[in-house]
Amino acid sequence: MPYFDFLLDRLEDFGEIAGCTEEEITAIESQFQLQLPEAYKDFLRLFGRESGHLLEPYAMTIDNLQAHKDEVTDMYEGTEPYDILNFSQKGFFFGHMDDMLLFFICNGDDDPAVYLMEAPEDINAYESSFTRFIELELQRDEEFPISHFLHSPVVFFAQDAPSIVTAGDFKDLAIRARVAFGICCLEYAISHFQLEELNWALILPLLWSYTADTVNTAIWGDQIAERMPSAILSDYPFDRKDIMWFELDTYEQLQQLYRQSNETVNELIYLVFRIGTQDLHTGVSRHSAQTLNYLQKIIRLMHENRLELPVITPFRQYPITEYNGWGRPFTREDLSNAGYKPANNLWSTTATAIAQQAILTQQVIRYNDFPAPPVFIAGADVEYDKYSDLIAGAIVVLERSTLQVVAYATHCMQVTFPYIPGLFSFREMPPLLAAWEKLSQKPDLIICDGHGIAHPRRFGLACHMGVTLNLPAIGCGKTRLCGHYAMPAGEKGASSPLLADGSDEVIGAVLRSQTRINPIFVSIGHKIDISTATSVVLDMCREFRLPETTRIADQYAREAMEAYKAAHDTGQSH
DNA sequence: GCGACAG
DNA sequence: ATCTTGTCGC
Numbered sequence: 001m002p003y004f005d006f007l008l009d010r011l012e013d014f015g016e017i018a019g020c021t022e023e024e025i026t027a028i029e030s031q032f033q034l035q036l037p038e039a040y041k042d043f044l045r046l047f048g049r050e051s052g053h054l055l056e057p058y059a060m061t062i063d064n065l066q067a068h069k070d071e072v073t074d075m076y077e078g079t080e081p082y083d084i085l086n087f088s089q090k091g092f093f094f095g096h097m098d099d100m101l102l103f104f105i106c107n108g109d110d111d112p113a114v115y116l117m118e119a120p121e122d123i124n125a126y127e128s129s130f131t132r133f134i135e136l137e138l139q140r141d142e143e144f145p146i147s148h149f150l151h152s153p154v155v156f157f158a159q160d161a162p163s164i165v166t167a168g169d170f171k172d173l174a175i176r177a178r179v180a181f182g183i184c185c186l187e188y189a190i191s192h193f194q195l196e197e198l199n200w201a202l203i204l205p206l207l208w209s210y211t212a213d214t215v216n217t218a219i220w221g222d223q224i225a226e227r228m229p230s231a232i233l234s235d236y237p238f239d240r241k242d243i244m245w246f247e248l249d250t251y252e253q254l255q256q257l258y259r260q261s262n263e264t265v266n267e268l269i270y271l272v273f274r275i276g277t278q279d280l281h282t283g284v285s286r287h288s289a290q291t292l293n294y295l296q297k298i299i300r301l302m303h304e305n306r307l308e309l310p311v312i313t314p315f316r317q318y319p320i321t322e323y324n325g326w327g328r329p330f331t332r333e334d335l336s337n338a339g340y341k342p343a344n345n346l347w348s349t350t351a352t353a354i355a356q357q358a359i360l361t362q363q364v365i366r367y368n369d370f371p372a373p374p375v376f377i378a379g380a381d382v383e384y385d386k387y388s389d390l391i392a393g394a395i396v397v398l399e400r401s402t403l404q405v406v407a408y409a410t411h412c413m414q415v416t417f418p419y420i421p422g423l424f425s426f427r428e429m430p431p432l433l434a435a436w437e438k439l440s441q442k443p444d445l446i447i448c449d450g451h452g453i454a455h456p457r458r459f460g461l462a463c464h465m466g467v468t469l470n471l472p473a474i475g476c477g478k479t480r481l482c483g484h485y486a487m488p489a490g491e492k493g494a495s496s497p498l499l500a501d502g503s504d505e506v507i508g509a510v511l512r513s514q515t516r517i518n519p520i521f522v523s524i525g526h527k528i529d530i531s532t533a534t535s536v537v538l539d540m541c542r543e544f545r546l547p548e549t550t551r552i553a554d555q556y557a558r559e560a561m562e563a564y565k566a567a568h569d570t571g572q573s574h
Numbered sequence: 575g576c577g578a579c580a581g
Numbered sequence: 582a583t584c585t586t587g588t589c590g591c
Contacts, residue, residue, distance in 0.1 A: 384582045421579035481580045
């Protein structure tokens, strides 16, 4: 191994290592159609399969090579740098760190220079040669050794006296659990500095949404990035073009929050963000040393401020062996049931729900996205019991032209959320989703009794159903929630646009479903445009004001409620 | 501060 | 969503 002789006498420092066979190296060369430089081949012979603690931040084992190639292709294909690297200069992407990719050029040089690519237009020389790169990274690791953190015998948990925990135990936690641990530290810090009175609803629920299953981590990362203290408190004034995910008033509230907060707390927010986004691009490899690195910084920060750490036991429920390292989804409530003691009530249920809407509304698709004219059209409706907290959901699937009932399903349960205008879907979704699970024939499209984007935050029940079920969805409401309109003409089929308050944005259609009968309100739920949605709803309005889907679903929901109550009563009397 | 507010 | 009561037009 002439290129790495200087490493040979300290191989055991790196923990578990394993090299590639010559066959594997040849296979890589033919897979990527490149002649690899000798220095890199030497590296692979020593560390290609498993590189232990050497270069932990970089994910440089051969299993990651295709992922790196795919990522570069996804992001940069068609750009000039990509074409040059790919075709004429034979760029080879051998590792990544954060969002940056490392590559060299296979131009016959046996120990080529290493480059760092952050964006197509942002490529920089990193080290003069591959061996120099390894050498310098080793020095950096000695200054800031993750491996020491991992194997440290130091006991960190004053609060957790009965079960002694070492820092190394964090490596068995899933990424979701690490993010959650970081947020818990943040909550403890807020409480310690007596900052509970500030408006934490602006950031905490959004942070917590990471651990729940409905979240798209890439969108989470984008949203949190825009809410970073460093971004909000920077000298650049608010610019609508740079901010996709909130309005000016939210920006001003965030500014207030971070100004009244302190540096430690703001730094903790940043570190949680880093843990959550670290493995976004290439997945969780081994124990994800870089997220541990940030966790280590959090722990250090907590110690410097003499803050107690959360007990680690509840987090152990979510090991890194599940869900490819991300861990099984869970909520803050799950943690507190398992022993996490939240500092205080830092935000309300409604703030959490609104934060969820802010995330999910970005996933709504406002154009037609279904293969053929929909044949099986579903209706959904929910029935309430006046005398109890029972709620019954029904979904019915109709054949479009004959209106024959192809399938239906119902579910009766206790209500889980109060009626709050604007948060309606959180009340009606649970029984509807439960009914959906029981449905034998899934529809092409669903019409919901409530609004879609005709909603203050553009995320009504129909959007929530559509996005959650990944199904084209239409909102069809009986009364207005928001927006303004001119009365449509009196004849069946006439319609007028529903316009957003304070703008000309079209958020729905006011549709005369029967001649001289009060109009109904149609809006986009998901994967459909407003004109298609309007014509589908009109087609389902045969003799009555409401579409048959809604009417029949209503009937089944009422039936289900009666049946459930009857069964419950006889059960009690015996 | 007040009104409006899907089911 | 739920309830009750009354009125209008067919």
